[in-house]
Amino acid sequence: MSTASLVMASSAAQAAGTVAGTDIVNVAQATYDAPGGGTPVTIDSNVVTIKVDELLDVTVVSSDPGDVIVSPGWTAQVLTYQVTNSGNGSEAFTLSADTARPGDEFDATFEMVILDSNGNGVYDPGVDTIYTPGTNDPVLTPDESITVFILSAIPASVEDTERAEIELSAIANTGSGTPGSIFAGQGDGGGDAVVGSTGARDADGGYFMVQASDVNLVKSATIIDPFGGSEAVPGAVIIYQLVATTVGTGDLDNLAIRDEIPADTTYKAESITLEGAPLSDAASDGDAGSFDSGSIAVALGTVPGGQTRTITFQVTID
Template identity: 80%
Template sequence: MNCIEKQTCERPAYPLAKHSIRRQLSFAVGAAALFLAPTSAHAAGTVAGTDIVNVAQATFDGPPGDPPVTIDSNIVTIKVDELLDVTVVSSDPGDVATSPGSTAQVTTYQVTNTGNGSEAFTLSADTAKPGDEFDTTFEQIILDTNGNGVYDPGVDTIYTPGTNDPVLAPDESITVFILSTIPASANDGDRAEIELAAVANTGSGTPGDIFAGQGDGGGDAVVGSTGANDEDSGFFVVQTAEITLVKSATIVDPFGGATAVPGSVIFYQLVATTTGTGNLANLAITDDIPADTTYNAETITLEGAPLSDSASDADAGSFDGSSIAVALGTVPGGQTRTITFQVTID
């Protein structure tokens, strides 16, 4: 007997039975579940638009000698609604070092669709957050086209709201860059906050708000725990360094005194002092040999250690016939370097 897709089933009388057997069953929707369609697990759960299908079954004994009878309930189908959720996280490991007047300075973010449906997101930048020491000038939002996580000028795509809003599948992320100009007035140690926000194009609001019929896959769209609107900030820190250079001279004359006569030796000392939180790159100190004096060969020192006059060897010193030079490389702020050399008055 076939009672499939009927909510009740009546068994007819059998000739050998002492009396007719009549049994009737009623089923509440969802009393037991038989899933006919597989689902996929994601961070936000089952993918929007998935049909959850279930059928209940009942089995009872037939007349003696007959096999058990099984009947199915009606099929109940529920379409999974879209959950609207997004997260924004700064990708910078710390404050991004910069300097006054710099352009195209980059802060980096990760935007992730934590909902369960494909969704487009509108992006916006705020470079005038209260509470920091200075505001940058917003230049552009850039989408990481090649997915390498690094801003590549001319390769990555300039973002225009409403034109190329990123469309992300469930659990998909995209790297986003904000480009800023640092004001020339920014001071050493000053910080600036740069915020990126993302909001679901379908809608946002209070968790649980419903946008009827607007969900991915044909169901409703429901605002998730993030409000379908999230933001996070990166920070710039200005790092500058300055240098002062002080030169002094000590004289030793041929008689053991300190007169400046022919034959007297002049001991020059150069003290370079850096200040600030930044670095001075490729710092080099040079000094011309004064007229009416002769450089005393191989007398250059750095921090008391002798340097050679040759420009072709590995150390930092050199003499080109008219001036001495010492290449100090990159020197952080807050340090000093002391150089000495000698000349003889002609």
């Protein structure tokens, strides 16, 4: 896909005044009365034409409303930016991503920069265009913007609440440098190109934040023997308690607990409880519990980090 075919999103930014290449034309006039009271005479000065030079300016802004939440080992994670030509001429910009930012807590692994081809502001795999510097640098008219995505992988070794910054930079292809620097004859429309207040380059950072979770599972047993004591004799009931505690700030999805009935014991039917509430043994009745093939199971679903679920069930010693 050519650069010209990219759909550019409009921006609220205001470009730097009159469009580059515009001719400012001025003619002065003088009038006087002809000698002897004749018809007044008007004469024109020479024409002075000044071509408006191109002002090279660009702004880069992260479009994400806050940190983008990720988990260890995830790939193709997206940060979103908007690049706006805040100069007054049509200009191409070279883009680059920096994942090795100082001051953050881990470095994401850069995968690619993507241009928002259909202008909807959302990364669409297989639709949006992979960016290759020098090949499809986005060309923006004054005030025009394009949404840019940076895709990254999250290392498996990251820990809960750690953050990583990724910076997107844009630089005008005509040139950059100290504001006021001049590139003679290189401006859009045939004038000079003059570096604006941004230095014709800008950058902004977006952030990933890790939400990682794990579960601690602790099992304990209470024995009630037929004589009112706590001896493990035949006929005694063992009440097993399973306490699942999620650790971290993220959610654990599809958390399920399963426990096999020990040898030399018999499961006590309909004895499963979750948070003290009874669950049935049937797998198809819609509640979270079931007993099948010598095991009890409880489907806990999505459990946020830092929460506890308590399960009990009973067996009888044979």
